[in-house]
Amino acid sequence: xxxxxxxxxALSVPEGENLVLNCSFTDSAIYNLQWFRQDPGKGLTSLxxxxxxxxxxxxxRLNASLDKSSGRSTLYIAASQPGDSATYxxxxxxxxxxxxxxxxxxxxxxx
Amino acid sequence: DAGVIQSPRHEVTEMGxxxxxRCKPISGHDYLFWYRQTMMRGLELLIYxxxxxxxxxxxxxxxxFSAKMPNASFSTLKIQPSEPRxxxxxxxxxxxxxxxxxxxxxxxxxV
Numbered sequence: 001x002x003x004x005x006x007x008x009x010a011l012s013v014p015e016g017e018n019l020v021l022n023c024s025f026t027d028s029a030i031y032n033l034q035w036f037r038q039d040p041g042k043g044l045t046s047l048x049x050x051x052x053x054x055x056x057x058x059x060x061r062l063n064a065s066l067d068k069s070s071g072r073s074t075l076y077i078a079a080s081q082p083g084d085s086a087t088y089x090x091x092x093x094x095x096x097x098x099x100x101x102x103x104x105x106x107x108x109x110x111x
Numbered sequence: 112d113a114g115v116i117q118s119p120r121h122e123v124t125e126m127g128x129x130x131x132x133r134c135k136p137i138s139g140h141d142y143l144f145w146y147r148q149t150m151m152r153g154l155e156l157l158i159y160x161x162x163x164x165x166x167x168x169x170x171x172x173x174x175x176f177s178a179k180m181p182n183a184s185f186s187t188l189k190i191q192p193s194e195p196r197x198x199x200x201x202x203x204x205x206x207x208x209x210x211x212x213x214x215x216x217x218x219x220x221x222v
Contacts, residue, residue, distance in 0.1 A: 101154040
């Protein structure tokens with residue numbers, strides 16, 4: 001059974017810092033990994049999708065990497081801004097086609 | 112496309128009442144997922160459909176929960192009878208290919 005963990009559980013940084021969020025999964029036989037953002041009381045917004053054959057994906061100040069063999073992914077946020085404050089979730093899609101989510105990292109970027 | 116549409120956004124009901132949550136997936140998507148989110152357990156998959164057929168309902172907590180997808184543009188999640196421990200945010204998501212898109216969720220409170 002696929003299990004997904006995320007470290008740290010919470011993170012508070014001053015504006016302008018670069019930061020890394022970590023996601024680990026136990027079964028490396030995945031189709032893809034997706035990073036989401038969730039604002040309080042809101043739904044999930046897709047940030048980046050990495051296919052199992054890819055090593056990384058970039059969108060603006062966000063960069064996500066995938067090391068399938070070691071069961072890890074990182075989300076790198078450059079030059080963080082207060083508007084980046086949210087909970088970040090990673091989800092792994094396996095052969096059963098369903099998505100398994102990590103518990104999330106709650107990020108606060110202080111002005 | 113308006114994205115995944117869920118209704119209602121908020122539902123408050125008394126214990127023992129029947130509750131029906133609704134979801135309209137993105138047109139053309141062939142997978143539909145129902146998730147439940149709580150502080151204690153995070154995002155949990157309840158059931159998912161492929162081409163309107165239920166594929167995995169192992170996450171449905173008990174017989175009080177049922178889900179249907181009568182056509183490609185509509186799905187329901189029903190709880191009968193509802194209990195206070197069912198209070199959570201229920202998300203619907205759809206996908207075609209590999210990327211998942213989530214609705215805004217229904218916040219259910221059972222008193």
